[in-house]
Amino acid sequence: MSSVKTDYHIHPNYSIDAAAVHIKEYCYRALELGLSEICFTTHVELDPVRREKDNLVMVNGDKVSVFDRAWLDSYFNEIMRAQDSFKGSPLRIKAGVEVGYCPGCEEDIEKVVNNYPFDFVLGAIHCLDHIAISSMKESPRYFQSRTLDQVRRDYFVTLQEMVSTGLFDCLAHVDLYARYESRYFGPEIKCLHQGVIEPIFKEMAQKGMGLEINTSSHRRGLEEFHPSKEIVALARL
Ligand SMILES: [Zn+2]
Numbered sequence: 001m002s003s004v005k006t007d008y009h010i011h012p013n014y015s016i017d018a019a020a021v022h023i024k025e026y027c028y029r030a031l032e033l034g035l036s037e038i039c040f041t042t043h044v045e046l047d048p049v050r051r052e053k054d055n056l057v058m059v060n061g062d063k064v065s066v067f068d069r070a071w072l073d074s075y076f077n078e079i080m081r082a083q084d085s086f087k088g089s090p091l092r093i094k095a096g097v098e099v100g101y102c103p104g105c106e107e108d109i110e111k112v113v114n115n116y117p118f119d120f121v122l123g124a125i126h127c128l129d130h131i132a133i134s135s136m137k138e139s140p141r142y143f144q145s146r147t148l149d150q151v152r153r154d155y156f157v158t159l160q161e162m163v164s165t166g167l168f169d170c171l172a173h174v175d176l177y178a179r180y181e182s183r184y185f186g187p188e189i190k191c192l193h194q195g196v197i198e199p200i201f202k203e204m205a206q207k208g209m210g211l212e213i214n215t216s217s218h219r220r221g222l223e224e225f226h227p228s229k230e231i232v233a234l235a236r237l
Pocket of ligand 1: 098124126172174
């Protein structure tokens with residue numbers, strides 16, 4: 001059986017937390033690795049409470065506001081130039097974005113995703129209550145003062161809302177809370193999704209939304225990918 005290798009979650013140097021590696025360099029590396037398709041997914045965070053912290057992108061080494069849309073012209077131009085250079089190669093290059101969902105920011109998300117020709121819009125929950133649960137530094141502030149039930153409610157209510165917006169093609173690392181939360185709640189965290197994720201998967205299936213298998217957890221020493229095998233099995237039902 002032949003398999004097609006792709007990577008649909010790449011943060012080029014436009015993401016403020018990414019390595020200073022250009023789009024073209026990723027394309028060369030993807031060719032070397034025998035990938036047939038890649039998609040760039042620069043981070044876009046629009047929560048106004050976190051404006052100073054992460055409503056930012058990097059353009060030519062400078063931090064600029066994500067609301068200053070000039071960065072998108074530069075981003076698309078660079079991707080188009082890469083697509084031109086790699087024409088005739090086995091590599092296909094796509095333009096995407098990873099939007100950190102924040103309730104109430106739907107209009108701003110629409111302004112980004114509906115006004116530019118994105119091939120792929122990945123949606124993620126990186127923050128709950130304006131605190132980055134994806135961050136080793138920030139996440140203790142969120143988890144230390146909440147019960148497991150509160151976390152479950154916060155996360156899955158937000159996830160349900162996010163799916164209902166219909167703004168996203170795919171959900172990124174759907175059990176991201178497992179990255180740092182197990183330090184506070186132990187193995188129980190593995191069951192957090194039970195009974196709440198099933199209706200969300202049903203709606204995703206109706207909408208034709210994808211579910212990302214994110215392997216970055218291995219880099220961080222976790223055993224499972226995001227999401228866990230148990231969650232993937234539920235998504236298949
Ligand atoms: Zn993410």
